[in-house]
Amino acid sequence: MKTNSIEFLTFVTVVDCGQVSLAAQVLGQNPSSVSRILTRLEHKLGVTLLARTTRRQELTEEGVFFLAKARSVLTEMQAAEDHLTDRDRAPSGRLRVDAASPFMLHCIVPHMAVFCGRYPQIELELTNSEGNIDLIEQRTDVALRIGTLEDSALHARLLGVSQLRLLASPEYLARKNMPQKVEDLDQHDLLGFTQPESLNGWPLKSTTGSRWKARPRIRASSGETIRQLALQGQGIACLADFMTHEDQRRGRLVQVLGEQTIPDWQEVSAVFYRQTELASRIRVFIDFMVEMAGQSGGMILHRP
Structure with a gap:
C-alpha cells in the first residue's frame, strides 16, 4: 500500500x-x-x-x-x-514573510501600502523573529536576514548592504561628554545584545584588533529595543544605518568615534526555500524588496 x-x-x-x-x-x-x-x-x-x-x-x-x-x-x-x-493569473494567495523587528519596522512596513496596491490579491502575513528560523517548519515563504548566511540549503538574493556605526543621543553626550578615543568608552554606558555575543564586537580601531569587545550596561535581544534605549539617552549603541538613518538625519542620534570606526557593512538578503520554480507571489515580493532597498535609506546595493 x-x-x-x-x-x-x-x-x-x-x-x-x-x-x-x-x-x-x-x-x-x-x-x-x-x-x-x-x-x-x-x-x-x-x-x-x-x-x-x-x-x-x-x-x-x-x-x-x-x-x-x-x-x-x-x-x-x-x-x-x-x-x-x-501562469495565467495575477500573483495571489497567502505570503508569509519573516524578518527581525528592526528591518520589519523600518524597511518593510513603510512600503507595504505600495506593495498591496500593486498586488491586491496577495494576502500578507508578517512575523518577527530576531534569530534565524526554519522556513519549512514555520511555513514561511521569505525571510529577510541580516549578516552572513550560513544555511546552504536555502537560496538567497542580496538586497543591499548597510553600514554599522556607533551612535548616541545628543542628550546622552551632553551629560557624559563625547568620547575622543576608543579607550574612553570604558567610562561610558554601552548598549548591546544578549546574543549572539559576536554582535557586541564593535568595528573600532584598537590594540585588540578590528573588533573592540563592548561590555554593555544594558543588553537586549532586539536591535529595535537598543535603538529606543539610545534615543532615550541610555547610552552608546552600535547599530546599522538601515534602522537609524532617519534618526541621524534628524539629529536624534549622533555618530560617535567616526574616525576610529572601521567601515563594516552588513549584508541584507531575502532567503527562501526553492526546489522548483518560485511561485509568483514570492518572486514579485523579492523583486519589490530589491526595488525598495535603494529607496529605504541607510542601504546601498553594493559595498563601496
Missing part, C-alpha cells in the same frame, strides 16, 4: 502542533480521524513514527528521518501547484 499526501500532511501537522487534538483543529477533522490516519501511515511504512502516550508524543529515529522527507515532498507539491496556477 502506498502512502499519500493527506497522510504526509497529517503527520507533519501533528508534529508541528505537538498534539493530535490541536492538529485536528488545524486540519478541520476530529482527533479520532487524525489518529487513524497516523496509525495507517505507520502500518504502511512498517515503522513507528511517533512514540505516543496519554501525556506526550516524541519522534522516533525513523520519525525524524521521515519528517524531513515529508516536509520536502509537501513543499514540492505546493510549488508545483503554485507554478501551474500562477
Whole structure:
C-alpha cells in the first residue's frame, strides 16, 4: 500500500502542533480521524513514527528521518501547484514573510501600502523573529536576514548592504561628554545584545584588533529595543544605518568615534526555500524588496 499526501500532511501537522487534538483543529477533522490516519501511515511504512502516550508524543529515529522527507515532498507539491496556477493569473494567495523587528519596522512596513496596491490579491502575513528560523517548519515563504548566511540549503538574493556605526543621543553626550578615543568608552554606558555575543564586537580601531569587545550596561535581544534605549539617552549603541538613518538625519542620534570606526557593512538578503520554480507571489515580493532597498535609506546595493 502506498502512502499519500493527506497522510504526509497529517503527520507533519501533528508534529508541528505537538498534539493530535490541536492538529485536528488545524486540519478541520476530529482527533479520532487524525489518529487513524497516523496509525495507517505507520502500518504502511512498517515503522513507528511517533512514540505516543496519554501525556506526550516524541519522534522516533525513523520519525525524524521521515519528517524531513515529508516536509520536502509537501513543499514540492505546493510549488508545483503554485507554478501551474500562477501562469495565467495575477500573483495571489497567502505570503508569509519573516524578518527581525528592526528591518520589519523600518524597511518593510513603510512600503507595504505600495506593495498591496500593486498586488491586491496577495494576502500578507508578517512575523518577527530576531534569530534565524526554519522556513519549512514555520511555513514561511521569505525571510529577510541580516549578516552572513550560513544555511546552504536555502537560496538567497542580496538586497543591499548597510553600514554599522556607533551612535548616541545628543542628550546622552551632553551629560557624559563625547568620547575622543576608543579607550574612553570604558567610562561610558554601552548598549548591546544578549546574543549572539559576536554582535557586541564593535568595528573600532584598537590594540585588540578590528573588533573592540563592548561590555554593555544594558543588553537586549532586539536591535529595535537598543535603538529606543539610545534615543532615550541610555547610552552608546552600535547599530546599522538601515534602522537609524532617519534618526541621524534628524539629529536624534549622533555618530560617535567616526574616525576610529572601521567601515563594516552588513549584508541584507531575502532567503527562501526553492526546489522548483518560485511561485509568483514570492518572486514579485523579492523583486519589490530589491526595488525598495535603494529607496529605504541607510542601504546601498553594493559595498563601496
